[in-house]
Amino acid sequence: MCTTTDEKRRLRRRIRELEEGLTQDQRIHSDACLQKRFLELDAVARAETLLLYDSMGTEVDTHFLMYTLWNQGKRVVLPCCLPDHQMVGRVYAPDCLWQHPYGMWEPAKECEAVAPEDIDLVLVPAVCYDRSGMRLGRGGGYYDRYLAEYRGMTVGLCREWLLQETIPAEEWDRPVGMVLTEQRVLCPKPEKE
Secondary structure, eight states: OOOHHHHHHHHHHHHHHHHHTOOHHHHHHHHHHHHHHHHTOHHHHHOSEEEOOOOOTTSOOOHHHHHHHHHTTOEEEEEEEEGGGEEEEEEOOTTSEEEOTTSOEEEOTTSOEEOGGGOSEEEOOOSEEBTTSOEEOOSSOHHHHHHHHOOSEEEEEOOGGGOBSOOOOOTTOOOOSEEEOSSOEEOSSOOOO
16 A cells, blocks of 8 residues: 555655756756746735745755845745754854754854744745645655744745656645746745734
8 A cells, every 4th residue: 555655755766867867957947937037926025024945966956045135135045954844943144154054054053043923925946836835845844844834935946857747745845935947936825923
């Protein structure tokens, strides 16, 4: 009997194979389109505090977004992993980062922690998304736990060729409010104000 966890594991493998087929030029072009779409969102323009993430591997490059928004005077927050698959957002400063054992860069413990209710918009990482805004994460559950209590706007970036019709979901999985691809903006659920 195939469980939802098994289905997700198979889909992660399939997406990894698709990503390996991308050329560097395709990746760079895709990143630039997705970064531009994100920065042009009204929700981003209105947001004072945004939770982004440090992209790794084949993920859409978020470093450009961090630097751009920080230089615009926005308060950029990055997630920090805590025990028991919890996470907290801390204020980003380029000179106050350390590399987590998982490989991503996080703000140091001295950086100010920001409560979820003080964050206007969360850019949610995913292996891929589907048309209804459901995400396939990496399997650690950090964002599932964080988003269970978050009530603000959520956005996901997804390369067009990785967008799925449906993703197997568990009862705790939550869709994002908006999915951006190079070709479209999907708003499967209304924006939260």
